[in-house]
Amino acid sequence: MLILTCPCCGVTAEETEFHGGGEAHLKRFGPGSDDADYESYMFSRKNPRGVHFERWRHVYGCGKWFLAARCTMTLEVFATYPAQTLEPPADVITAIKSKRPEWEGFV
Ligand SMILES: [Zn+2]
Numbered sequence: 001m002l003i004l005t006c007p008c009c010g011v012t013a014e015e016t017e018f019h020g021g022g023e024a025h026l027k028r029f030g031p032g033s034d035d036a037d038y039e040s041y042m043f044s045r046k047n048p049r050g051v052h053f054e055r056w057r058h059v060y061g062c063g064k065w066f067l068a069a070r071c072t073m074t075l076e077v078f079a080t081y082p083a084q085t086l087e088p089p090a091d092v093i094t095a096i097k098s099k100r101p102e103w104e105g106f107v
Pocket residue numbers: 006007008009010011058061062063064
């Protein structure tokens with residue numbers, strides 16, 4: 001079972017209260033960019049076995065978007081943080097590395 005905490009309103013609930021929005025921290029490429037960059041932005045997504053940074057929306061609560069760092073194997077959630085964050089915060093990376101030192105090169 002995946003349990004998430006919304007960083008906007010502080011509610012902790014099962015994933016059925018939220019809706020996944022795909023991979024977080026995508027670099028956007030729009031019209032005018034070269035074809036390879038635009039194609040990767042539109043169609044290429046990571047599907048890691050381990051830490052994944054994702055977008056979530058609290059659909060049955062405050063309705064706001066946020067980001068989560070979780071393990072795709074164990075469903076362990078390392079942290080949730082505001083959606084306005086462009087890169088994973090340093091404290092989140094530190095928390096992941098302290099809990100999973102074997103992922104040093106993957107985060
Ligand atoms: Zn919320």
